Amino acid sequence: MAHFTKATSVKDWLNQRLAIEKVEKVMASEYWIPKNINFLWAMGMILAITFALLLVSGIFLLMYYQPHVDTAFYSVNFTIMREVGFGWLWRHVHGVAASVVFLIIYIHMFTGIYYGSYKKGREMIWISGMLLFVTFSAEAFSGYMLPWGQMSYWAGMVITNIFSLGGLHVDGLVEWIRGDYVPAQAFLNRFFMLHVLLLPLAIMGLIGLHFAALRIPHVNNQDGEEVDFDVEAKKYLDGDKAGSKVIRFANDFMSKDMMVVGVYLIFFFYLVFFHYEFALDPVNFDPADGLKTPAHIYPEWYFLWSYEILRPFSVNIGLIAFGFAQVIFMLLPWLDRSPNTIPASRRGLFNIWFWLLLIDMIVLTAMGKLPPAGIFSTIGLVAALAFIALWVVLPFITKNEKKV
C-alpha cells in the first residue's frame, strides 16, 4: 500500500491521491507538440469546443423535447422556440453547430490527407477519426429526425429504404430498423434513444481513442519533418525555447488554439444569430405529413457528396458505389503506397490527386442537391465515376513515388 503523509496543502493532499501534478505534466505541460504547425492544427480544439456546444445545448433542449409523433413538432417549434426562455437560442446553437461541425471535420480530414498525417504509425489516428466521422454522421441523421418535420420524415423514409439493399429486397430489414412499415412512433423513439444516448456515448469513447492514438506517434507537422521529441523536449526544458522544435501543449499550443477558436466563434455566432437558414432547413418547419411528399428531398449539405454517388446509377450499382464511398476513406493509409510523409505539394502526382479529389467532392456536393435532371444529372454521373476512378488509381500513382 502507498505511503500517505499528512498533507501540507490541498494540492499536496490531491497529489498524494491523484498524482495531479504528474497528470498535468503528461496531459498538458509536457505533452509535446511540434512548433512547425499552422492554424489548421487547431481544428481538433475547434471540434472539441463545437462538440461541447452541441452537448450543452442538447442537454437544454432535452429538458423540453417530447419524442412523440403527435407532440415532437409542437415541443420544438412552440414550446422550445416560443415559450422556454432562450429556447430558441439553444435550438439555433444546436442546429448551426451540427452543420458547422461537419465543415470543420472536412477541413480536419483534408488537412490530414494533405499533410499525410495518416501514415507511418498514425494509422490509428486516421481510423479512429473516420469512425468519429461515421458516428457523427449517424448522430446528425438521428438528430434530424427529432423535430418530426417534413424533411425529418421524408429523409428518414429515403435513408432507411437504402437498407432494403436494392435488388436484394431485404424489406424485412427496413421494417426491423423502422419498427413499422413507415417512419412512425417506434422509429422516432429509437432514433431519439440513439441520438441522446448510444451515439453520444460512442462519440465520447471514440474521442478518447482518437486522442490516445495521437500520444505515441505524436502530432504531425507542416513540413513532414521527423522530430526527435525527447531531444527537443530536453532542449526546451533546458531553457532553449526558441531553438527547440517542440512546444508545450499548454500554454504554448493552447494559446494559439484559443486564438483560432476566437476567430471561429465570431464566425459561428454570426451564423447562429444572423445566417441560420442553411442549417435549419425551411422545409423542416412544415410538420411531417406522410401523404404529402416534398417537391425536393435532399439531405443536409454534408451528406450530399455521398448521396450523389448513390443517385446517378441504377439502384444496385448505385448502392455498390455508395458502399464503396462509405468505406474507402477508411482504407487511405494502405491505398497510399508512398513512403513519404510530407505535404502533398511536394508529392507530384499525389498533389494533383488531392486537389482533384477536393474539387470532385465539391462538385458531387453541389449536384447532390440540384434536381437530377439534364446537365446536372450528367455532371453528377461524371463526378461520381471520377470519385471511384481517383481511389482506384491512388495505389498506382503513389507506388512509384520517389522517396525524398
Place this chain on the structure above:
Amino acid sequence: MKNKEPLILVVVVAFTLLTYWLVEPFAHSQMHKHVESEHFEYKDLPAVTKTGNAANGKALVTGAAACTGCHSINKESMPAGMDAVMAAQSYGVNPPDLSNVGAIFDTRFLSDLIKNPAHALKVEHKFDAAKGKMHPMVAFYGAGGDIDQEVADMVAYLQSIAVKPENLTPKMAFENACGRCHAMSYENWTQIGEKPSFKHKKDSLAFDIKVLEYQDSLKAYMGKLPPDLSMYYRSRSTHFLETFIENPQSQLEGTAMPRVGVTAHAAEKVIEHMADSADTKRHEREEVGTNVMWYTLIFAIFAFLWKRSVWRDLH
C-alpha cells in the same frame, strides 16, 4: 521560413464559400420557380374610373345589392344571419364580415369581385357558370343604374366604414384575409375565431366539435383542409409568401386557394402576423446576437494577445 497561413486561410475560405454558394443560393435558384412580384397592383383587373358616393353605396350594400343577406357588418350593428358553422355548411366557407374589408382589400379587386367573384378571386378553373358550377358569392348584376357607378359607390361605402390603414393591426389583417380558411394554432386561432378559455371541459370540447364541423365543410369546399399557418413564416421565404398571397396561381397552378386581393400594406401586415407566430423571438435574437458578437470579438482580441505573449519566447 515564409508564413503560409494567410494563403492557407484564403484557400479554406474560398472553398467553403464556393461550396456554400453552390448548395444554397445556386441550388435553390434552380430548384424553385422564380416568380416576380406584381407589387399588389392587380393590373389584370379593369381600372376604376368612377368616383364613388358612400351614402349611395350604403343604400346599395344594405338594400338592392343584398350584400347583407350573407355578410355581416358588425361595425354597423348588422349581425350575420347564421353562425360560422352553419354559414360554412351553406356556402362552403363563412362569408367575411364587411366591417374592415375596405382597408384590407384593394379597390380594383373589390370592384371586380362584386361584379365577377370567380374572376377576381382567380378560381374560374373551379367555378364555371357555363358548366353549372356557380361561385357561392352571387355576382352583382346592377341595380338599374350605371353598374360601374354603383360598384364604385359600394366600394366607397366599405372604405368609409373601415379602419384607417394606419390603424390596421397585423392580427386584424390576418384574420380578415386568411383566418376563415387557415387556422394558426400557435396564436390560438381557429377558422371560427379565437378559442376562448373555458372553465368546463365539456364547453371546450363543444367548441372543438364546432371547429371540426366547420372544417368538414371547408374540406368539401376547398378539396383539402387549408394548412395551419403557425410556422409558415419559417417554412417559406418572405418572397414566396408575398407572391403567393398576391396570386396563388403563379406559384401553384390550379390551387383551390383564391386570390384574396389584399393591398400591399395589408399583405405586409399579414406577413408580420405570420412572423409574430413563427418567429416570435426575432427581435430578442437580434439584440442578443449583437451582444454576443461584441463579447466574442473581445474574447478573440484577448486570445490573440495571450497567444502573442506566450509565443514571444518561442520564436
